[in-house]
Amino acid sequence: VLNFMPYIIFINDFKLTMIIVSMVLLPSSTLEVFLIFLENRAEEYYEEFQEFIFHLSAVDLLVCLIPYVQTLLLVFILRCMELKCGQKVIRKDPVFRISPQIQNVPLNPEIHVDEDEDVQAERMRASSALTTSNINENPVIIASCLHKEYAGQRKSCFSKRKKKIAARNISFCVKKGEVLGLLGPNGAGKSSSIRMIAGITKPTGGQVELRVGECKSFLGQQGDGMVKFLGYCPQENVLWPTLTMKEHLEVYATVKGLQKEDAAIVISRYRELCFVLSILGNSPILLLDEPSTGIDPTGQQQIWQAIQAAVKNTEKSVLLTTHYLAEAEALCDRVAIMVSGRLRCIGSIQHLKRKFGKDYILELKVKEPSQVPLIHTEILNLFPQAAQQERFSSLLTFKLPIADVYPLSQAFYKLETVKHNFNLEEYSLSQCTLEKVFLEFFKKPEPENVDEEVDTTMRWKLLSYSDEP
Incomplete structure (x- = not known):
């Protein structure tokens, strides 16, 4: 309908008011209406004065300026919509060649009391x-x-955004x-x-x-x-x-x-x-x-x-x-x-690991399961604050506080003695893993977020270094 609107306007009588209205309200037909207007105006002058050169009145001049004013207005509206709704880019605007708007962002030097x-x-x-x-x-x-x-979501129409x-x-x-x-x-x-x-x-x-x-x-x-x-x-x-x-x-x-x-x-x-x-x-x-x-x-x-x-x-x-x-x-x-x-x-x-790891992990693999109670007693004698974590038929796992382990040379000397006396197959003494360091920070919620909903479905995934899936 918009494409045929210029021709519908000129089927009957040529009316300047309809031209102005169609050019203002129908931007897609502005150029066609403007060309038809010039053609009809030239025909009128030629029939009356037998020449193609004609003088524009104030109303004619207004009609001629409408396409240019409309173009500037649409460009301005497009730019406003880009600034308001468009995504931010780090390059210059490819159309307007305008650099991204630079705004001073204030510094926020707030420091928490318990900060590391x-x-x-x-x-x-x-x-x-x-x-x-x-x-x-x-x-x-x-x-x-x-x-x-x-800005968070409102719980109701009258509540403030958190x-x-x-x-x-x-x-x-x-x-x-x-x-x-x-x-x-x-x-x-x-x-x-x-x-x-x-x-x-x-x-x-x-x-x-x-x-x-x-x-x-x-x-x-x-x-x-x-x-x-x-x-x-x-x-x-x-x-x-x-x-x-x-x-x-x-x-x-x-x-x-x-x-x-x-x-x-x-x-x-x-x-x-x-x-x-x-x-x-x-x-x-x-x-x-x-x-x-x-x-x-x-x-x-x-x-x-x-x-x-x-x-x-x-x-x-x-x-x-x-x-x-x-x-x-x-x-x-x-x-x-x-x-x-x-x-x-x-x-x-x-x-x-050294700063936040509170314990060392000791694993002992025994050859004779019957010696497990004796080995357990010996470990408690050498490391009084040791806590048993796991116990299987041939594997013992202990958690050793750092105070009992240091110096490491003395700890390994004691473990070598245990290995020799009880004929252990092998043992390992390792620091706290990175996973346990992480979990230490996630045990308690942040004070500022106590009232917020917490996703309890989070699970840590440890990846294997092997190439096999």
Whole structure:
């Protein structure tokens, strides 16, 4: 109907009022109505004055200006809709060539009373890195006091919205050639933190800076130059449904400035494709949000090997989020445990085991089951505070406090004596596992989140290093 409206208007008498109304109310027919108006006006002048040159009246001039005014108005409306409803991008607007809107994000220097000293030291390190360029470690990724709040759902029409805090003053630095892992269960704030660093989500407070050589990028200022420096693998598969895997690789290779031949690789799963797209182009900064989730053990091993090779060969700075303990132990130089949006501890895995591991685990494998009671008595004599954990026909497991074990040389001397006297097949004395360190932080809920619903279905999954599924 809209396409034939201009012709319907001119079937009977030519009326200027109808022209103006149709041009204003029917934007799709503006051009056709305008051309028909000029044609009819020219015919009228030619019939009356025998010439094609005619003078426009004020009303005619208004009709001529309507298409231009309408174009400017529609462009303005389109821009307003993009700013209000469109997704945030880190590049310049391809149509308007306008850089992303930069807003100053306030710092949020709130410090919890019971905060770990390593977390406080990391916050001071990040704050110093933002103000000082000549520091020894020269971090590439700097996050200082990142804070993110979301508006929660209302329980009723008259109740107030409760704020849901996804990240509480997160601060850390990642230097060149380092892999930092953010560990925690679902809902701990890992993805929110990495999305703020990638520039996808605007933080409520805090500051982020990315440094690559002489190039620096602050939060909200990642322009065209930073796109080639940043590789991002989101938690969800962000792929085009109509493109094949090969076409995805060709598109991303073009964006990264590579030849299509450089993107030749065989991939059989979409999650692996998202990971490959993030490392394509030799980006010095990698943000990996649970890259191996949903992949079989063989595929996980391949992803781990690719990350290790990338860090070893090109000294990439990698920020990795995961809830797989084996993945953290295999890849991360340092780990940070997050609980309810808070950074509870940060450091190397060995440092965390030594600091938060309260006990050692002693396992004894005996040859003669009849000697189990005697061995049990001897262990209690050597380590008075030992607590038996498991007991089988030929296997005993004890938990030893650190005070009974140190010094380690004396502990191993005692165990060697027990092995010789009771003819043990073997024994092992090990530190507390990373899993137990994690569970120590999850025993009690955060004070700020006591009234919130807690997902009790969380289970830790330990991955095997073997290639067999």
